[in-house]
Amino acid sequence: MRRTSFDSWPCSIARTVDILGDGWTLLVLREVFYGESRFDGFIDSLGIARNTLTDRLRRLENAGLLQRRPYQSEPVRHEYLLTDKGRDFFGVLAAINAWGDRWLTEDGGIPVVMHHTACDHDTQAEVVCSSCGEPLHHQDVAVRTGPGYPARLLDSPGVQERFAMDRNPDESPTPEPRPSKQGQPRPDLEPAAASEPE
Numbered sequence: 404m405r406r407t408s409f410d411s412w413p414c415s416i417a418r419t420v421d422i423l424g425d426g427w428t429l430l431v432l433r434e435v436f437y438g439e440s441r442f443d444g445f446i447d448s449l450g451i452a453r454n455t456l457t458d459r460l461r462r463l464e465n466a467g468l469l470q471r472r473p474y475q476s477e478p479v480r481h482e483y484l485l486t487d488k489g490r491d492f493f494g495v496l497a498a499i500n501a502w503g504d505r506w507l508t509e510d511g512g513i514p515v516v517m518h519h520t521a522c523d524h525d526t527q528a529e530v531v532c533s534s535c536g537e538p539l540h541h542q543d544v545a546v547r548t549g550p551g552y553p554a555r556l557l558d559s560p561g562v563q564e565r566f567a568m569d570r571n572p573d574e575s576p577t578p579e580p581r582p583s584k585q586g587q588p589r590p591d592l593e594p595a596a597a598s599e600p601e
């Protein structure tokens with residue numbers, strides 16, 4: 404089975420999903436944040452197949468979120484440690500955890516409690532505005548193209564409609580009818596190149 408690659412799409416969400424959109428990948432990162440760093444430890448804690456774990460660790464290393472460091476020479480064994488890029492992902496996992504606590508918790512209560520050692524209080528992640536500090540809600544946020552958006556796509560009607568600054572975020576844009584052949588990529592998105600099988 405060939406996996407669609409999103410790494411060339413003009414969207415940071417798509418590019419992140421390309422690396423981290425797999426459940427095992429996120430759970431491996433969770434274990435690293437919990438303090439696990441060794442191959443056998445991941446297998447014991449997750450029950451993951453060795454070949455699947457090898458693939459996910461390689462993916463995280465290639466993406467720059469983990470780095471290998473030998474801890475044994477005969478035979479050579481490595482531990483997997485977070486890089487600055489990997490540590491910066493903690494807020495994303497904390498936000499996923501907070502959403503799960505709110506919407507997926509059963510009668511017994513939340514399964515794992517996060518405790519902020521700096522203030523000595525139990526906590527949950529909250530996404531706030533970096534300027535005013537208020538919580539971010541989708542109805543209060545508008546999006547526009549940034550400096551990294553491909554210039555050749557800016558005149559596309561679909562792009563102009565999607566990023567219309569005066570549109571209510573709760574209202575879905577009305578797409579303009581445009582002829583297309585089945586399977587032809589939308590002009591306002593980068594074509595997704597198929598990668599090698601996992």
